[in-house]
Amino acid sequence: MKKLLIICIAIVSYQFHLSAQQxxxxxxxxxxxxxxxxxxxxxxNDIDYTFKTDGGGVGLMAGAFVNFNYRNFFTExxxxxxxxxxxxxxxxxxxxxxQVIHLNKVYLPVKLGYKIKNTYNVFGGLQWSHYVDGSMVPxxxxxxxxxxxxxxxxxxxxxxxxxxxxxxxxxNLNYSGNFNEAGxxxxxxxxxxxxxxxxxxxxxxxxxxxxxxxxxxxxxKEEELPFDPKEVLVTDD
Numbered sequence: 001m002k003k004l005l006i007i008c009i010a011i012v013s014y015q016f017h018l019s020a021q022q023x024x025x026x027x028x029x030x031x032x033x034x035x036x037x038x039x040x041x042x043x044x045n046d047i048d049y050t051f052k053t054d055g056g057g058v059g060l061m062a063g064a065f066v067n068f069n070y071r072n073f074f075t076e077x078x079x080x081x082x083x084x085x086x087x088x089x090x091x092x093x094x095x096x097x098x099q100v101i102h103l104n105k106v107y108l109p110v111k112l113g114y115k116i117k118n119t120y121n122v123f124g125g126l127q128w129s130h131y132v133d134g135s136m137v138p139x140x141x142x143x144x145x146x147x148x149x150x151x152x153x154x155x156x157x158x159x160x161x162x163x164x165x166x167x168x169x170x171x172n173l174n175y176s177g178n179f180n181e182a183g184x185x186x187x188x189x190x191x192x193x194x195x196x197x198x199x200x201x202x203x204x205x206x207x208x209x210x211x212x213x214x215x216x217x218x219x220x221k222e223e224e225l226p227f228d229p230k231e232v233l234v235t236d237d
Contacts, residue, residue, distance in 0.1 A: 025066045148192070
């Protein structure tokens with residue numbers, strides 16, 4: 001039993017030693033469909049107002065990735081800049097006005113995944129995001145809420161997705177959401193308005209492997225045999 005255990009350990013160690021590992025890196029870009037969720041009420045000059053998002057919008061994403069692959073498993077990290085937008089309604093008891101919210105964010109996800117037949121992959125993981133800046137359109141401060149700056153700029157979330165690899169191109173589709181609320185600072189008629197936000201984000205990205213290196217654990221060379229196998233004569237004796 002002890003000998004069998006030693007043999008099994010030796011075989012596993014030998015396979016791990018010889019298994020090819022792969023490092024890839026390159027640019028990534030794509031589109032996202034984002035829904036920035038806000039639902040706030042406030043009072044200005046004894047008038048009740050609501051500010052509520054009810055629709056999403058399409059934005060751009062761009063950045064870079066680094067991927068490390070071992071057999072069918074891989075881990076990947078990306079640094080991406082994303083433009084996000086949603087449609088909001090600013091209402092009082094008399095009227096409702098529509099605004100478009102634009103927010104710029106930086107994402108740093110860390111994913112773990114599994115490859116299927118070296119073509120398809122599924123993945124999930126955690127991500128950190130950071131508000132950079134934003135705007136609200138129209139920007140008429142007499143009639144609309146105006147963007148001031150970001151508050152609670154950092155948030156943490158999760159994502160799930162799947163992808164397809166074609167040669168050095170990788171096409172991925174994933175969904176992400178936040179664990180905690182971030183926020184922005186706005187104003188209306190000189191009154192400061194803090195708004196809490198949550199994101200639901202779908203993005204479709206295309207990446208390209210500029211760096212594509214396959215290597216062994218120590219980049220070792222195969223040992224040269226002290227004889228030529230072709231010169232070995234095998235007989236029945």
